[in-house]
Amino acid sequence: MIRNERMKVAEQREIARNIYELVLEGKLADEIREPGRFIHVKAGETMDPLLRRPISIADYGNGRITLIYRAEGCGTRLISEKSPHGTADVLGPLGNGFPVRAAAPGTKALLVGGGIGVPPLYGLSKQLKEAGVEPVHVLGFQSDDVVFYEEKFSRLGETHIATVDGSRGTKGFVTDVLAKLGHEFGVYYSCGPVPMLKAVAEGMAGTEGYLSFEERMGCGIGACFACVCHTDSNDRGYVKVCSDGPVFKAGVVTI
Amino acid sequence: MIRNERMKVAEQREIARNIYELVLEGKLADEIREPGRFIHVKAGETMDPLLRRPISIADYGNGRITLIYRAEGCGTRLISEKSPHGTADVLGPLGNGFPVRAAAPGTKALLVGGGIGVPPLYGLSKQLKEAGVEPVHVLGFQSDDVVFYEEKFSRLGETHIATVDGSRGTKGFVTDVLAKLGHEFGVYYSCGPVPMLKAVAEGMAGTEGYLSFEERMGCGIGACFACVCHTDSNDRGYVKVCSDGPVFKAGVVTI
Amino acid sequence: MSRLQVELPGLTLKNPIMPASGCFGFGREYAQLYDLSKLGAIMVKATTLEPRFGNPTPRVAETPAGMLNAIGLQNPGLEKVVTEELPWLEQYDVPIIANVAGSETEDYVAVAERISNVPNVRALELNISCPNVKCGGITFGTDPEVAGELTRAVKAVSAVPVYVKLSPNVTDVTEIARAAEAGGADGLTLINTLVGMRFDPRTGKPVIANGTGGLSGPAVKPVALRMVYEVSRSVSIPVIGMGGISDVDDVINFMSAGATAVAVGTANFVDHFVCPNLIDALPDRLDELGIGNVTQLIGRSHRI
């Protein structure tokens, strides 16, 4: 069920430069059944900024959800000012997440994330691990100072970091790491900027894959047609990122 | 000098129902020479609410200013959420205040305030007292639960409270108290809603008086002509509340 | 009779609150959140003769206290709307106002004729004011003669009352309003969106793929209120007001300005429960204002 709830701010901290981890408490947390879904957050209390901000659920359980986000524009900066006294007006959970069952127990699954596309892969990785799947992580960042959760991912499975400037891990893009990975994967999952998704999907052609997309949103629930992408996979010719996605099987969304 | 300063929030507390006392720290405090001037406060950090809010300086000294205000609309409610960690974007001091010297030492001065018109009279009363004038206060409020500073005023001089519903002091308006006061006053000062100012000015006709006005403001510094009032006392035919006032000699502003 | 009930041509509304066209789809998504029977009416998404895919993305951009959209009238087309969407809405006790769009008069007429015969459609809203499509839409809404003609043509075939939706992007909105009235309109709805743009400082290009978009939300409210005021004073058919409504005082103010009912658009994206919340808040606010019946608000500002 989709709830609109004033969730309690349990924790908020900066975990890398301008990257915040926000833990919220409320009933909404108990509605989440799948990693990769998202919530729609009202940033301030007035009419500016007006629209809600979509943020992936990075982790959930025990009546809490964890969000990891970059404070960039006016909305995310306001969210980063919320402190443990306060509340956050949250709508969710929204959308469809990553199918954990697509990975067979005993096989390896590849998880590729870029920047603020990394967060939802954390909840996914935990659930894959629980399901007996072996997650392998390839995480790309701009530079050393915005890398987050390396240790947490490492605890769940093999973890490779790439940074554009080479200040941590492999210098370059996630695809530079992928080219050198020797594993066989039953399935891959990816979230990040579109050029990355495209490169990953091309590199992994032939393997079953799931990609999480971003698009500018209005309603976040499928009513306004703001977030539509072309597809050849249904006869309407389109999918909505907010309600049909944000996760789609590779090949569904034309990129 | 008019400054635009991010002042530090030193204290903020609710001193009566929806009435807040806010103490700010900064260099601006040292620019104030006169009670009854005001500052222009930016309520939030975004474009809504847009305009600054004019608030009288209730008291000042030692690098601090005290404001007392009612959290009513969207702007003042945001101001009331500022906590001692934070800052407030303040422009000031603005306008012209109450002339303390208009009262001769050894005489009695009458101070009449209504609701959120009461705050600037506090700083005025302190200075009158210091100057050897005996202040007599008549303060009107809606009801008991929004009365503030009664004790502080009482420490400075004779203090009468009137409430509309009779829940504290005299039942009725400040004019009901004035009618029964037996004193001789060299001068009177008043701040509050226009009907009150009008009644006070009529009741005190013949005595020198100073009235503090409110008007919707744009710039707060005299540039936009939002806050203009008719007058017969100069050949332009108008005064600006923000820069010529907010305090005017009784009779200057046509009410 | 309930103190919230209002009467409009073709419509008896339980309350004066309805979602605005294009901000509520055909109701399916919001039906997950609350019972649609609670609403005064529903203005469903624009329907065109053929299915439309709409414009490329980004289709929306935030602006100070507002948003731009250039959805481009994406909809499944008349056939699907009539056979799938509207019948699905039959399960709710709520009158439907069908928003009709097209590129030529014939399109409007064809859609109007068929859709006005669907049982739960109690009124049409002629969308002559959509700024986001190349032909049709706004071109009909800026020329009084064209607007009057189109109204007449649609009235001739419609089985239900016809409301004409006015564009704010005009020099004199009352001129178009009077032309629609003269063309036989039973009511007017206003405002549609103001044409606006946003740019990306890095590239210098417009943020919305379509270039321009329609501005809606609280930012436009002062313009909407002014136009509702002007129009309701210059015609004798009723007005449904919209543009930036988000709280109960907005409802009061649009009705004071001259609206008989109001529609809520963008606010549905910000507070997804805004319509039922407004309906619940209205009686208490009327009490506070000492007003017995919501109809007493209508055009209150004209009388003083």
Add this chain to the structure above:
Amino acid sequence: MSRLQVELPGLTLKNPIMPASGCFGFGREYAQLYDLSKLGAIMVKATTLEPRFGNPTPRVAETPAGMLNAIGLQNPGLEKVVTEELPWLEQYDVPIIANVAGSETEDYVAVAERISNVPNVRALELNISCPNVKCGGITFGTDPEVAGELTRAVKAVSAVPVYVKLSPNVTDVTEIARAAEAGGADGLTLINTLVGMRFDPRTGKPVIANGTGGLSGPAVKPVALRMVYEVSRSVSIPVIGMGGISDVDDVINFMSAGATAVAVGTANFVDHFVCPNLIDALPDRLDELGIGNVTQLIGRSHRI
């Protein structure tokens, strides 16, 4: 030449930032806060032939991300402006753009003739778009023929280049723009305010004593950007853009949309140092964007 310098008819500007008319008086108040010589230019308050008292108060009301004003062109009249206000401004090294208003063509002509001969007045801004006065103002700004005629009459007497200030309250702003150009305008300034209203829910009456007011501030920025874009593409005279500018990216975006310089109005009430702050911030932002000279921004969106 400084990387911030821009050239306009009659005006060589140190930088493209100036306060907008009516939001800066004749500079005296802001001169208490900073050195006016820092500004690219100053658009002073509207001057009419005779002194005007303006409208009753309340004259301003806040709206979401904007404000309404109905000052009503209060000003001390031509004589005082020419003998007191403008000479006072001589002490600053800054070109003055004199905003000229009136009720009839003859008023405009009389003011223009005299004021254009004051030494520090380098250009006129014909205010044919003030929505807050009963006669004159906006009536000139909504009819292309009238706008063209007025421009021609003023051009005939003006000793300096003439900019025409356009109203956004029109169906097609490019039509008025072209009429002004045909009338001999040397440049255009836009936008003036959008006509709007706000109501008091308790009384049902308008909050602004005048009833309607002019909407300005960030709320109108998308409309302003769209009009600057449209107009600058449809005429060959330069445009000074305004409407909701408050930060350095707004400056970038108005110039990308087609403006050669920009004016800042309402933001002066919110951040009283906004103009010098923008001037200081501009070089750093140009560096970040990899742009050498501010003139490279002008109309950048048209080229891509």
